[in-house]
Structures are given as C-alpha cells and as structure tokens.
Amino acid sequence: MSEDVLRIRTPIGIHYRYSAGPNASSHLRGLMEGKFIGKRCPSCTLVYMPPRSTCAKCGVLLGEDVEVGPKGTITTFCIVNVAFLGQTIKIPYVAATILIDGADLGMQHLIQECETSDVRMGMRVEPVWKPREEWQPSLANITHFRPTGEPDADFDSFSGQL
C-alpha cells in the first residue's frame, strides 16, 4: 500500500474577458500606431497618460485625446537587485516612473541601455519599440526606455510629481 495522503493540490483559476473601456482603448489604439495618447481633464486641464475614465481631482469625465511624448523624464526610480518568482528581466535593472512630455502623470517602465548607477532623477529618456509587426494593443510594444543623452530636466519641471 502506498503512503498516506499528506497534501493535496487545489489549483483555482478564473477566466476573465477584460475590457479596457473606451478611454484606455484610445490609448491602446495609439500604441498600435506607435503613439502615446493621453486624455485631458476639461476642468483642470491635467493630461492623464495612460488615461483613466475620470479626473481624480475634479471627478469629471476626461475629454479630448492628447498625443504626448514620446520622450520623457525620470521622476523617481528603483534599482531592483533581488530576484523574485516569475521574474523575466535580468537583475540588476531599473524600474522608473517616467513623466512623458506633455503628460501630468508619471507611468512606470523599464530603463535599459545604461549602467544602473547612471540613472538619476531628471534623466531624459525615450522609448524603444519592438519591431512594428509585433505590435499589439499593449504597453509591452515598448521593450524599455533608454537615455536620450539630452541635458537633465530642471528639478522644478517635475518636482510636483514627487
């Protein structure tokens, strides 16, 4: 007779069909054309990129599409040195909050093509796109951001983001 049962597998999963909704969809449509599309609040004029449905400050529906970027400025960043389950990027790497030019809200992305020790607040970066034939409605169309070599942005230009 085989051994006593000591443990059981109880996998659980849910199959969703996720809908991005009309506002995030205009952003996703932009990504399929290699553009960053945000939305402007008709009340306070802040530009959300990626867009959400309503302005967090004013509580009103966001209005017109606004093309922003593609370059941006690193506002804050984190050097990841610790491996974790499911990790796909080689450590150490830099996860940064990037304020895309023309947007008023930072977005998260990966910084590559430089030493982690060279990354700094205010560093100017640009997106690196996958080959066009691989584009999907996804921010993953951009493999990473890399330094542009431009002079750093003035601290005052992004200090309101911190």
Add this chain to the structure above:
Amino acid sequence: MSGATSDYTIAPDGSFTAPLELFYPYKRTVGPTLSRFLTGLRDQRVEGTRGKDGRVHVPPAEFDPVTGEPMTEWAEVGSQGSVVSWSWQPSPVDGNVLQHPFAWALIRLDGADTALLHGVDAGRSDAMTTGMRVRARWAEERTGSITDIACFEPVTSTAVVARGGS
C-alpha cells in the same frame, strides 16, 4: 496571471477586450484528520470521526463541535446515503465534478450524522428528490482526493428507472 493580448477583440463601443486568466496553483498539507479521510477514499473506504456525543462526522471534523476537543475516534460509514438537500446545476463550469447538468447535494452517508457535499449524476432535475438514495461512483484512478468519489448516482430501483427513463 496571464492572457494573450494578441487574442484581443474590439467591442462595438471601440473598447479593446482580451482574455485574462487569474490562476493560483495551490498545494496544501491536509493535516492528520483529512489525511486519514483522503487516504481512505483512495482505498474506496469512507471514514468519519466520532464526537463525544456519539455523532459521526463525514467529512471528518478535526475538533469536536460540542466539546472543542480533538477528535480521535474513527468510524467507517457506507458509500451509500440519502440526499438531505440539493440544488440543480444546469450549466456546469470548469472544475465541477461533472461537465453535464447535475445536482449539488448534501448527502448523509449510512452511519453518518452529518452531510457531505458532492455532485449527483441524476440526468435531469426531476429525478432528484430530498431523501432519495444515492451511492458513490468511484473514480477509476484514485489519488487521495474528494474527487476519488467521481460523483454520486441514484440507487436505481425499478421504480426509479421507470420514472426517470423518458
């Protein structure tokens, strides 16, 4: 979490939609009480724990619900029993014990004083009645899981066949 963005579709309002799968591959230890219960199922034997008041709990309780003491006395019960309560499942979902319409039922096995939740392969809802007799249909491959009982099935008598046969 996964899902293929490449499987996206565009809804009439212009929204992108795509599959999103949330999945946890849990594995857990069962402890000594459920270990004995599940090991028994693997051997086509159903056992429960007996409380201080003499009641037999199937599935087994780890602690006596009356006194709070650990349950150490075991009793083997039958693999047939009676339906205490049931609810028809017309559209089974992934992971259900059966993939065609069936009844979820609380089944009090012969010799037990509490009920066990399982599926009854009754074919149609009007074949289900509270108090009906059912028996375990054992899975061919048993691994030490509640699904070692594949499901329960009505104990067929001539009367049941005649009523449910149309």
